Amino acid sequence: MKKIRKIAIVYTVLMLGVFGIIWKIHSDMRFTMAAPESYTDEQLQIYKQIWNVMSESMEQYQGEMFRRVLILWAGMLVIGYLLLFLIWQAEIRPMIVLQRYATEIAKGNLDVELPMQKNSSFVAFIESFDLMREELKASKQREMDAENAKRQMMAELSHDLKTPVATIRATCEVLQAQIMKQKKEGQETEPVAGLEEKIGYITNKAGTINELVQSVMHATIDDLEEVRVNVEECASPLIEGFFRELKEYGNIVLENAIPECLVYMDKLRMEQVIDNIVGNSYKYAGTDIHVSFSETEEMKTADGKKTRFLRIRIKDSGPGVAPEELSLITQKYYRGENAKDKNGYGLGMYLVKWYMEKMNGGMEYYNDNGFTVELLVKKVS
Numbered sequence: 001m002k003k004i005r006k007i008a009i010v011y012t013v014l015m016l017g018v019f020g021i022i023w024k025i026h027s028d029m030r031f032t033m034a035a036p037e038s039y040t041d042e043q044l045q046i047y048k049q050i051w052n053v054m055s056e057s058m059e060q061y062q063g064e065m066f067r068r069v070l071i072l073w074a075g076m077l078v079i080g081y082l083l084l085f086l087i088w089q090a091e092i093r094p095m096i097v098l099q100r101y102a103t104e105i106a107k108g109n110l111d112v113e114l115p116m117q118k119n120s121s122f123v124a125f126i127e128s129f130d131l132m133r134e135e136l137k138a139s140k141q142r143e144m145d146a147e148n149a150k151r152q153m154m155a156e157l158s159h160d161l162k163t164p165v166a167t168i169r170a171t172c173e174v175l176q177a178q179i180m181k182q183k184k185e186g187q188e189t190e191p192v193a194g195l196e197e198k199i200g201y202i203t204n205k206a207g208t209i210n211e212l213v214q215s216v217m218h219a220t221i222d223d224l225e226e227v228r229v230n231v232e233e234c235a236s237p238l239i240e241g242f243f244r245e246l247k248e249y250g251n252i253v254l255e256n257a258i259p260e261c262l263v264y265m266d267k268l269r270m271e272q273v274i275d276n277i278v279g280n281s282y283k284y285a286g287t288d289i290h291v292s293f294s295e296t297e298e299m300k301t302a303d304g305k306k307t308r309f310l311r312i313r314i315k316d317s318g319p320g321v322a323p324e325e326l327s328l329i330t331q332k333y334y335r336g337e338n339a340k341d342k343n344g345y346g347l348g349m350y351l352v353k354w355y356m357e358k359m360n361g362g363m364e365y366y367n368d369n370g371f372t373v374e375l376l377v378k379k380v381s
Helices: 002-028 041-106 123-184 190-223 237-244 267-284 323-328 348-358
Strands: 232-235 252-254 262-265 289-295 309-315 362-367 371-378
Touching: 002 041, 123 190, 232 237, 237 252, 237 267, 237 289, 262 267, 262 371, 267 289, 267 309, 267 348, 267 371, 323 362, 348 362, 348 371
Parallel strands: 252 289
Antiparallel strands: 232 262, 289 309, 309 371, 362 371
């Protein structure tokens, strides 16, 4: 662009110089009368008449020539500017567009499209450049998909490891309780004493594994933009089965059978939701956990449609959550005052809310002689 501007300036100055020369030549072309002194008065009058006629003819000729030269000069000026414009349009402008396009690509904006100009001599080059952009975009997308898949797998593996590790620790606690009972009753034997040491070792290692799993899950969820949630139609009794499998979290009392129906959910995520809620109650309350099921009347959703939900009520009999902290417990990484001596990263309730919303359901939580969580699972119409 700078070069074409310089050429235009030089061309303009040159054409103005030519115009100045033309004007000077036109100005200098003046005829003067120099009558001979030997002419008589009568001859001089005839000479003047002839001179006037010739002078008028020459002035008309000069004027006509000057107009023609000006027209020629103006035509050359316009043609020159037109040629410069055509050169800029056909050659310079595509290069400017390509430069801006390359700048956007360098910034990582691979969605910008390059306009094609069929008459440009750079068509083949531009097409190759655009193909490179498409390939870079596809490569970047493949890389992002692979990275997300890896993080997704790590998140799922971390979650899947939590349950067996918790089971191992719970089993070790039971064995330690039995050994303590034998000690009190005076039935301790040497093998039992050795077993107690091994159980303690297993418990410590299980705690270390749990910390590592929590760290991996924390880092994965922190980096993962969105954990995949695959909602499908499922039978409601599956939910009741998730509660019955949680034997490592103390006594879970199912107050009634779940109504049989079809619901929209992701089985893996629903299992994780239930595990997080029950695990929190077991960790912070340490009481029996009561679970009840019911169906709601038609309720309006965010899009204004009416639908029915399966309500799952999970309640413990602990001290509950401090009123000033109640609205904060679903925030990512938030941990209350009573969590200082407990393991965890403050992700449990955050994930519960997030998963339920992704499954087109919802959750409510409040204190009611203990901490209560109500899950709303959307029913299939």
